Amino acid sequence: MNIEKIDNQEDGQVFFAASVRKWYLKNKRNLPWRQTSDPYHIWLSEVILQQTRVQQGLPYYQKFIEAFPTVNHLAAANTQKILRLWQGLGYYTRARNLHACARLVVKQFDGRFPQQYEQLIKLPGIGPYTAAAIASIVHHQAVAVVDGNVYRVLARFFGIETPVDSTAGKRQFHQLANALIDPKHPGDYNQAVMELGALICTPRNPRCTECPVQQRCVAYLGKTWNKLPVKKPKTVVDSRYLYYLVFRNGEKIYLKKRASRDIWYGLYDFYCIETKRPQPVNRLLKNHGIEKSAIRQVSPLYSHQLTHRKIVARFIEINDLSKIPGDAGLRMCSRRQAEKLPKPVLINRYLADSGFL
Numbered sequence: 248m249n250i251e252k253i254d255n256q257e258d259g260q261v262f263f264a265a266s267v268r269k270w271y272l273k274n275k276r277n278l279p280w281r282q283t284s285d286p287y288h289i290w291l292s293e294v295i296l297q298q299t300r301v302q303q304g305l306p307y308y309q310k311f312i313e314a315f316p317t318v319n320h321l322a323a324a325n326t327q328k329i330l331r332l333w334q335g336l337g338y339y340t341r342a343r344n345l346h347a348c349a350r351l352v353v354k355q356f357d358g359r360f361p362q363q364y365e366q367l368i369k370l371p372g373i374g375p376y377t378a379a380a381i382a383s384i385v386h387h388q389a390v391a392v393v394d395g396n397v398y399r400v401l402a403r404f405f406g407i408e409t410p411v412d413s414t415a416g417k418r419q420f421h422q423l424a425n426a427l428i429d430p431k432h433p434g435d436y437n438q439a440v441m442e443l444g445a446l447i448c449t450p451r452n453p454r455c456t457e458c459p460v461q462q463r464c465v466a467y468l469g470k471t472w473n474k475l476p477v478k479k480p481k482t483v484v485d486s487r488y489l490y491y492l493v494f495r496n497g498e499k500i501y502l503k504k505r506a507s508r509d510i511w512y513g514l515y516d517f518y519c520i521e522t523k524r525p526q527p528v529n530r531l532l533k534n535h536g537i538e539k540s541a542i543r544q545v546s547p548l549y550s551h552q553l554t555h556r557k558i559v560a561r562f563i564e565i566n567d568l569s570k571i572p573g574d575a576g577l578r579m580c581s582r583r584q585a586e587k588l589p590k591p592v593l594i595n596r597y598l599a600d601s602g603f604l
């Protein structure tokens with residue numbers, strides 16, 4: 248690489264960092280976790296916002312702060328209450344880790360979050376992204392946050408074509424992000440790039456005309472924004488077929504806590520028969536000793552998208568409670584009890600559609 252190119256590159260980096268921060272200070276959204284430097288609030292917002300858009304996460308953040316004003320309150324809470332409040336956000340492992348982390352912070356650190364990135368990353372549910380966010384925003388440590396927004400903005404501005412989900416890509420983007428960070432204002436800088444990605448350099452139809460770095464953006468100048476960032480070819484999404492037997496007796500319904508380390512661990516659903524392929528309902532039930540006459544009704548197909556899986560489900564209401572399998576582990580619940588239990592969104596959709604809740 249010649250000296251001129253290196254100079255241009257460094258100049259581009261300085262221009263990028265300064266322009267993005269200046270834009271952020273003028274245009275940032277007024278969000279509650281930006282009005283505080285309390286690590287508990289910042290941590291909570293970052294965990295909620297992992298894989299969740301701000302619009303969707305905001306009411307959850309407010310509900311959690313109201314229910315658990317401090318990390319001590321959260322640590323002392325009942326897991327079921329946490330899962331219930333989390334309901335609808337998905338990725339329930341995050342909620343379980345949230346609780347485990349709060350307990351650890353109270354037990355080992357006397358309720359005070361550790362300050363250093365290296366300590367933060369050891370806490371349950373805190374990965375490089377969340378640790379960098381807390382360390383930079385609260386403790387002004389110069390560690391770059393790299394999330395989907397950051398990958399997109401950097402790939403476009405610098406015209407980087409290495410797949411962002413490859414090992415080489417991750418290394419390259421992390422190195423670049425850490426070279427760009429403003430050591431005097433690391434928190435502002437990190438939030439600025441993420442905010443630019445969320446508001447201006449959006450996945451589709453980026454608002455380049457309003458972008459503070461447009462004049463030197465490789466993707467804008469080369470009209471390649473729709474080709475960046477590059478990702479590895481997608482793997483095929485598998486489907487899972489779930490046939491739920493819904494035992495219901497007027498105002499009572501039978502629910503089951505999911506005990507295996509699978510999707511929705513610890514949440515409540517119905518007695519479930521899983522198959523590799525779609526099955527005719529009558530044949531499936533006959534194989535489980537249930538005759539056609541015991542079926543009250545069969546729901547239409549429900550489809551529910553998880554990150555790497557598609558769930559295809561059918562709900563079959565059974566009117567004969569003597570058909571409940573002996574090993575089913577079902578719990579009889581009133582409407583009120585069923586309403587309070589943490590359940591996957593799919594189950595809630597069915598309960599609402601069927602008029603039970």
Ligand code: SF4
Pocket residue numbers: 400403404447448449453454455458459460461464465466467472
């Ligand atoms: S100019 Fe357009 S493509 Fe380039 S960083 Fe700004 S919004 Fe993204």
